[in-house]
Amino acid sequence: MKNFLRLLSYLKPYKKRFTVAFILSVITIGFDLFVPMVFGWTISRGLESGMMSRIIFFALLLVGVQALRSVNNYVQWLVQQRVGQNVVRDVRDQLYAQLQLLPASFYRGMPTGQIMSRVSSDVEAVQEYLGWGFLIQLMAIMSFVGTSLILLFLDWQLTLLIYLPLLVMLIIVYGFDKRIGPSWEKVREEMGKLTTVLQENISGIRVVKAFAREKLEARRFMQRNEANRQRNLERQRLEANTFPLMDLMVGISFVLLAWFGGMRIINGNGNIGLFFAYQWYLWGIIWPMRFMGWLISMMRQALAAAPRLFEILDADPKIDDLPDAIALDRMQGDIRFENVSFAFDDEPERLVLEGLNLHIKQGEIVAVLGGTGSGKSSLVNLIGRFQEATSGTIWVDGHDVRDIQLRSLREHIGIVPQEAFLFSATVAENIAYGHPDVTLDAVIAAAKLAQADEFIMDMPDGYATQIGERGVRLSGGQKQRLSLARAILVDPAIFILDEATSAVDTRTEHEIQQALTQVMAGRTSVIIAQRLSTVKHADRIIVLKDGCVAEVGTHGELLALNGEYAHIYDLQYSESDELAAELQQYVAAFGGEYGLRPLAA
Numbered sequence: 001m002k003n004f005l006r007l008l009s010y011l012k013p014y015k016k017r018f019t020v021a022f023i024l025s026v027i028t029i030g031f032d033l034f035v036p037m038v039f040g041w042t043i044s045r046g047l048e049s050g051m052m053s054r055i056i057f058f059a060l061l062l063v064g065v066q067a068l069r070s071v072n073n074y075v076q077w078l079v080q081q082r083v084g085q086n087v088v089r090d091v092r093d094q095l096y097a098q099l100q101l102l103p104a105s106f107y108r109g110m111p112t113g114q115i116m117s118r119v120s121s122d123v124e125a126v127q128e129y130l131g132w133g134f135l136i137q138l139m140a141i142m143s144f145v146g147t148s149l150i151l152l153f154l155d156w157q158l159t160l161l162i163y164l165p166l167l168v169m170l171i172i173v174y175g176f177d178k179r180i181g182p183s184w185e186k187v188r189e190e191m192g193k194l195t196t197v198l199q200e201n202i203s204g205i206r207v208v209k210a211f212a213r214e215k216l217e218a219r220r221f222m223q224r225n226e227a228n229r230q231r232n233l234e235r236q237r238l239e240a241n242t243f244p245l246m247d248l249m250v251g252i253s254f255v256l257l258a259w260f261g262g263m264r265i266i267n268g269n270g271n272i273g274l275f276f277a278y279q280w281y282l283w284g285i286i287w288p289m290r291f292m293g294w295l296i297s298m299m300r301q302a303l304a305a306a307p308r309l310f311e312i313l314d315a316d317p318k319i320d321d322l323p324d325a326i327a328l329d330r331m332q333g334d335i336r337f338e339n340v341s342f343a344f345d346d347e348p349e350r351l352v353l354e355g356l357n358l359h360i361k362q363g364e365i366v367a368v369l370g371g372t373g374s375g376k377s378s379l380v381n382l383i384g385r386f387q388e389a390t391s392g393t394i395w396v397d398g399h400d401v402r403d404i405q406l407r408s409l410r411e412h413i414g415i416v417p418q419e420a421f422l423f424s425a426t427v428a429e430n431i432a433y434g435h436p437d438v439t440l441d442a443v444i445a446a447a448k449l450a451q452a453d454e455f456i457m458d459m460p461d462g463y464a465t466q467i468g469e470r471g472v473r474l475s476g477g478q479k480q481r482l483s484l485a486r487a488i489l490v491d492p493a494i495f496i497l498d499e500a501t502s503a504v505d506t507r508t509e510h511e512i513q514q515a516l517t518q519v520m521a522g523r524t525s526v527i528i529a530q531r532l533s534t535v536k537h538a539d540r541i542i543v544l545k546d547g548c549v550a551e552v553g554t555h556g557e558l559l560a561l562n563g564e565y566a567h568i569y570d571l572q573y574s575e576s577d578e579l580a581a582e583l584q585q586y587v588a589a590f591g592g593e594y595g596l597r598p599l600a601a
Contacts, residue, residue: 003306004299010087010130017083021135024076029142031069032284033150038062040277077132084131091123094313101317104387105345112203113196118312121191122305129302137295140288147284154278158260162253162282169249169289176242177296183235184297184304190228192308197224239297250286257282318345319388325405331412331493332397333524335360335383340392341547342378348390352378353547356392365525367535369568370544376528379544380496383526384413396494414492418499420483422474427456428463430482434490442489449518450485452478488519495525532569541565 011018042058099115151159201208201217208217261275337358343351353375360366368376381387382394385401394401401409411434422430429436431443443463447453455478459465467473474482487495497516529535536555543551543564550564558565 003303003310006310007126007130007302007306008134010090010126011083011134013090014083014086017079018135021076021079021083022138024072024079025135025139026142027072028069028076029139029146031065031072032143033146033281035062035065035069036277036280036284038065039280040274080132080135084127087130088123088127091126091309092119095119095123095309098313098315098317101320102312102315103318103345104381105318106315108344109346111196111199113194113199114192115312116199117188117192117195118305118308122188122308125188125301125305126309129298133295133298133302136291137299140291140295143284144288147281151278151281151285154274154281155264158257158264158278161260162256165249165252165256166285166289169246172242172245172249173289173292173296176238177300179238180235180297181300181303183231183238184301187228187231187235188301188304188308190224190231194221194224194228197221243294246290250290253282253286254279319385319406321405322402325403326399327405327408328397328399328412332362333412333493334362334395334397335494335524335526336395337379337382338393338395340382340394341390342375342382342387343390351390351547353382356547356549358542358549360524360526362524363522365520365527365539367527367529367538367541368544369529369532369535369541369565370550374544375547376544377498380415380498380526380528383494383496384410384415411490412493413496414487414490414494415496415498416480416484416487420476420479422467422479422482424466426461426464426466427459427482430467431463431485431489433486438489443485446485446489447482449488450481451514452481452485455481484516484519493523495520495523497525497527497529499528499530543568 038058038061042055042062096119148159151162197220201221208214257279261278265272265275335358337356340353340356341351342353343349352373356375356379358379368379370376378387382389383396383401385406388402396404396409423433428440428443431446432438435442440463444453447456447463456463456465527535527538532555535541539554540552541555541558542549543558545564551558551561553561553565559569
């Protein structure tokens with residue numbers, strides 16, 4: 001009942017239109033109650049009188065009433081469908097807005113396919129019911145009550161007799177209602193799983209092909225599709241077992257009417273006009289009961305979808321603006337971590353960062369290194385409040401980040417992630433994503449800084465080139481440089497590079513490094529990287545281990561410590577440095593004979 005009432009609350013903003021639709025529905029039911037009586041008069045007062053004028057009069061009256069009913073019904077459907085479409089728009093808007101607010105931990109626990117299924121098919125189920133199913137239910141109730149009163153007035157004894165099979169029909173509907181709800185819930189859940197498999201396969205199609213697992217993935221999809229089919233067959237079996245029984249009860253009602261009603265006419269206790277009117281009225285009872293099974297199925301489908309929608313709408317954003325949060329017009333970029341600990345919501349017992357104390361000065365270039373799971377990405381995510389510290393405080397320019405409006409904080413941070421995500425749009429639109437109102441000249445200037453202008457101009461339409469979904473038409477290095485240009489255009493006070501060159505070749509890395517040298521000048525920069533070539537020229541290098549700062553210093557200082565950094569250095573460069581040293585010795589010893597000079601240090 002709680003979910004049902006909450007669904008109905010979406011009609012509240014459109015209560016005036018819904019009221020109009022309801023009033024029009026009442027008028028429609030009024031016509032439905034009047035038409036059988038006119039038809040009865042056509043027979044009893046027209047045919048039996050033998051006067052053609054009376055027959056024509058009642059026939060024209062019947063046509064006029066039906067015409068008015070049709071016009072009324074047309075307007076009702078227009079108003080009703082407008083309400084339904086408004087509701088589905090509102091629900092989708094709320095879902096999408098909520099999805100923008102939810103933290104990364106929410107997406108860790110809910111597959112993308114499930115989210116897509118809920119925003120699409122589950123919302124459609126709600127729209128069908130609120131758009132017209134609910135109003136049809138109200139009309140069915142009005143028709144049943146109104147027709148029952150008229151039938152009892154016309155012949156209460158015959159009416160009670162005919163109601164006997166209809167009572168059985170009510171019992172059938174009640175049993176159907178109890179079973180169809182859980183069945184629809186299973187169907188909805190299975191559809192979400194099927195969508196998840198589809199989404200994962202499309203997103204990971206390159207991996208599928210790389211490992212020649214097309215047949216395996218096709219079989220996996222077919223298995224999930226078969227499970228979805230079975231759930232739908234179970235639901236359809238319930239409907240197939242119910243609806244024919246309901247039709248049987250309808251047939252029995254008409255048999256009873258023909259038998260006992262016909263006997264009354266033969267015995268002279270009734271007239272044929274009333275008999276035909278009574279038969280037409282009987283449909284006013286039967287169609288609500290017959291439709292009720294279908295309407296209950298629709299309602300149950302919506303109620304099965306509702307908790308899946310409310311799970312998203314009720315999810316705690318966790319990270320939001322405080323009531324008195326401030327906006328910063330300018331940011332200097334001074335960052336301080338004070339006794340900061342962090343754990344993911346779904347693993348609260350495992351601290352990714354523990355008691356972290358770190359000061360990154362304004363304009364300083366700081367590199368962060370560490371093994372997998374050392375907390376590197378979590379550290380930079382805490383700066384922009386993409387994740388919330390479990391304990392401790394992160395200060396930016398002397399302000400607790402929780403006291404700064406999220407939009408204001410993030411507008412001053414430029415991020416180049418490890419995986420450069422690009423949208424299905426033009427090159428210019430992707431670069432200007434953070435500032436869509438900037439001029440093309442500003443976009444080009446950012447692209448030049450990111451060493452991207454040259455390859456952009458080689459494209460068919462330059463900056464107007466459509467680059468396809470996720471940038472599939474671009475190389476890894478090109479996507480990274482566009483991602484870098486996008487961050488540059490924001491003109492951030494704080495620049496964050498999260499493994500930004502880990503997926504590119506050495507030449508591309510060198511080109512990106514050239515761009516970064518210009519971009520990071522005068523900005524507070526935090527670089528997360530595994531390659532020491534990316535970080536060795538930083539002002540300071542911070543080495544994380546088990547969520548704590550293990551070492552801090554310059555490249556030379558950390559090598560002298562012979563600790564974690566030196567170990568990483570040895571793994572990456574020891575063999576190449578030894579080779580370089582041997583080459584130097586060789587040139588020093590024998591280079592004179594060939595006109596060679598020692599290599600520069």
